[in-house]
Amino acid sequence: MKIFSDKQIYEGDKLTAKKQNITSTELMERAGIQIFNWLHLRMQGAQVPIHVFCGIGNNGGNGLVVARHLINHGYHVNTYVVNFSDKRTRDFLCNYDLIKQTTKKWPTLIGPDDDFPEIGPDDIIIDAVFGIGLNRPADDWVVNLFQHFKVSKAFTLSVDIPSGMKTDAVPADDNNVVWANHTLSFQSTKLAFFLPDTAKFTEQWEVLDIGFDREYLIKTQTAVDLIGKQEVLPIYKPRDKFSHKGTFGHALIIGGSYGKIGAAILASRSALSIGAGLVTAFVPKCGYIPIQSSFPEAMIITDEQEEWISNIQFTITPTVIGLGVGMGTEKATAEALQVFLTTNKTPLVIDADGINLLSKNKDLLKLLPQNTVLTPHPKELERLIGVWKDDFDKLKKVKAFSKKYHLIVVIKGAYTLTVLEDKIYINSTGNPGLATAGTGDVLTGVITGLIAQGYDSLAASVFGVYLHGKSADIAVQGLGYEAMTATHVIDTLGDAYLNLFEQPEPPKVEAEEKEGEKKEKKSKTK
Numbered sequence: 001m002k003i004f005s006d007k008q009i010y011e012g013d014k015l016t017a018k019k020q021n022i023t024s025t026e027l028m029e030r031a032g033i034q035i036f037n038w039l040h041l042r043m044q045g046a047q048v049p050i051h052v053f054c055g056i057g058n059n060g061g062n063g064l065v066v067a068r069h070l071i072n073h074g075y076h077v078n079t080y081v082v083n084f085s086d087k088r089t090r091d092f093l094c095n096y097d098l099i100k101q102t103t104k105k106w107p108t109l110i111g112p113d114d115d116f117p118e119i120g121p122d123d124i125i126i127d128a129v130f131g132i133g134l135n136r137p138a139d140d141w142v143v144n145l146f147q148h149f150k151v152s153k154a155f156t157l158s159v160d161i162p163s164g165m166k167t168d169a170v171p172a173d174d175n176n177v178v179w180a181n182h183t184l185s186f187q188s189t190k191l192a193f194f195l196p197d198t199a200k201f202t203e204q205w206e207v208l209d210i211g212f213d214r215e216y217l218i219k220t221q222t223a224v225d226l227i228g229k230q231e232v233l234p235i236y237k238p239r240d241k242f243s244h245k246g247t248f249g250h251a252l253i254i255g256g257s258y259g260k261i262g263a264a265i266l267a268s269r270s271a272l273s274i275g276a277g278l279v280t281a282f283v284p285k286c287g288y289i290p291i292q293s294s295f296p297e298a299m300i301i302t303d304e305q306e307e308w309i310s311n312i313q314f315t316i317t318p319t320v321i322g323l324g325v326g327m328g329t330e331k332a333t334a335e336a337l338q339v340f341l342t343t344n345k346t347p348l349v350i351d352a353d354g355i356n357l358l359s360k361n362k363d364l365l366k367l368l369p370q371n372t373v374l375t376p377h378p379k380e381l382e383r384l385i386g387v388w389k390d391d392f393d394k395l396k397k398v399k400a401f402s403k404k405y406h407l408i409v410v411i412k413g414a415y416t417l418t419v420l421e422d423k424i425y426i427n428s429t430g431n432p433g434l435a436t437a438g439t440g441d442v443l444t445g446v447i448t449g450l451i452a453q454g455y456d457s458l459a460a461s462v463f464g465v466y467l468h469g470k471s472a473d474i475a476v477q478g479l480g481y482e483a484m485t486a487t488h489v490i491d492t493l494g495d496a497y498l499n500l501f502e503q504p505e506p507p508k509v510e511a512e513e514k515e516g517e518k519k520e521k522k523s524k525t526k
């Protein structure tokens with residue numbers, strides 16, 4: 001799913017009205033009806049007090065449309081205009097007139113000196129105060145109104161975006177923003193809903209299709225994409241009947257040290273399970289027996305040292321190398337890495353201590369082949385790019401870093417972000433059960449194993465992160481967050497692939513109804 005910028009939404013808005021030969025007021029009506037339908041479907045006429053708070057711009061205009069339709073359908077509605085400015089938009093004014101023609105209960109104007117209306121905990125708030133047009137911090141009294149919403153504990157539905165929130169910046173204070181239970185966004189979700197600093201402002205979100213021009217939606221390139229099944233399906237490479245293990249490449253995993261051989265085993269097993277034709281592990285001598293006995297499919301090359309890697313030399317020709325898991329940061333290992341990188345031309349995926357060693361000697365970054373994949377967790381990322389002010393600053397720094405060294409950075413987190421230069425891919429799979437030892441090693445193996453099979457490094461990163469998260473989502477169903485381990489995630493990688501081609505199950509009620517119809521037909525024909 002494309003995530004459009006504010007500028008692109010405004011452009012799409014204008015272009016849609018022009019191409020469909022409708023006015024912006026008609027488009028606002030369409031958007032408002034969508035929100036009304038969403039509510040009506042769930043409320044079925046229930047007489048719960050609904051408080052609709054409207055600003056004076058187009059977000060407020062949306063609120064007025066919703067209020068009007070709710071009133072027309074007999075709901076218990078209180079409409080307010082939050083009068084933070086006198087500059088009303090044209091479409092706001094149109095809808096202000098319309099609501100006045102609909103009901104004798106005209107919207108209540110709320111200004112800085114007015115008391116706020118009483119809101120009960122079982123009431124509903126519709127927040128249409130600010131949309132994406134917010135361009136400066138809201139006045140103190142408006143912020144107090146937002147606090148009034150929060151204190152009421154009423155279910156809060158935000159229109160387009162929680163008021164006070166920006167799509168591309170972290171607010172100076174958490175209190176400056178409406179804390180929504182649910183947000184209904186027009187045509188596109190927002191990057192801010194996926195970042196730790198700002199995701200908290202809405203518990204859930206949904207996108208409403210308000211019928212933007214199809215051509216505009218298809219042709220417009222976005223700086224951010226949300227990756228789900230629909231986005232990864234075209235990446236998948238079906239297997240040819242006449243393929244053989246040579247077709248799917250040879251993944252080499254370089255890593256492990258005394259006490260951390262498990263990391264190399266997890267990465268190697270993952271590379272094979274995701275479909276690499278052959279997997280070799282390059283480990284210190286102490287890794288030989290554990291790998292040979294626990295993972296018979298792997299081939300092994302041992303370093304001349306017993307406990308750590310000191311000299312990366314091999315005679316095989318791997319398709320791709322996954323480097324760094326459990327590798328340690330011994331001086332000899334750092335030197336071996338430097339020597340290795342000066343001659344290496346094979347595509348690389350670098351994780352964990354591999355990243356830590358690069359952070360200690362940033363000159364090595366220039367030696368990495370183009371589109372090398374780095375998979376840091378937050379602390380490793382900080383060592384690599386320095387501290388950041390907030391999530392948006394972090395993304396800016398990562399983009400600059402990616403551009404400077406021509407690297408792909410996979411920022412691991414609740415929503416893992418894959419960054420290549422100015423483009424960000426947000427992953428939608430995965431769960432808190434992944435916060436457990438070794439899952440990072442599995443991800444390294446998965447991405448390495450995909451590159452081995454012929455996926456380019458970017459496709460392998462985006463697809464690998466998706467499959468890794470999906471596998472965890474499948475594994476967790478039988479285990480729960482606490483008991484799931486990295487090994488379970490490897491064991492369900494196959495299910496993650498199979499899930500790509502599963503059709504969604506029909507809703508239960510419909511299926512039962514059809515079953516009922518069939519029985520009825522049978523008894524009639526008897």
Ligand SMILES: NC(=O)C1=CN([C@@H]2O[C@H](COP(=O)(O)OP(=O)(O)OC[C@H]3O[C@@H](n4cnc5c(N)ncnc54)[C@H](O)[C@@H]3O)[C@@H](O)[C@H]2O)[C@@H](O)CC1
Binds near residue numbers: 133159
């Ligand atoms: N045709 C439609 O009905 C559509 C409506 N949309 C709605 O339009 C919204 C954007 O509307 P607007 O651009 O009018 O902007 P908003 O309604 O978000 O903001 C209202 C106006 O207040 C002013 N303002 C901003 N920050 C302020 C502050 N802190 N204190 C006082 N005044 C401030 C700005 O001049 C802005 O134009 C979207 O969020 C969405 O809800 C579009 O997104 C999609 C199409």
Ligand SMILES: [K+]
Binds near residue numbers: 059128131163
């Ligand atoms: K809003």
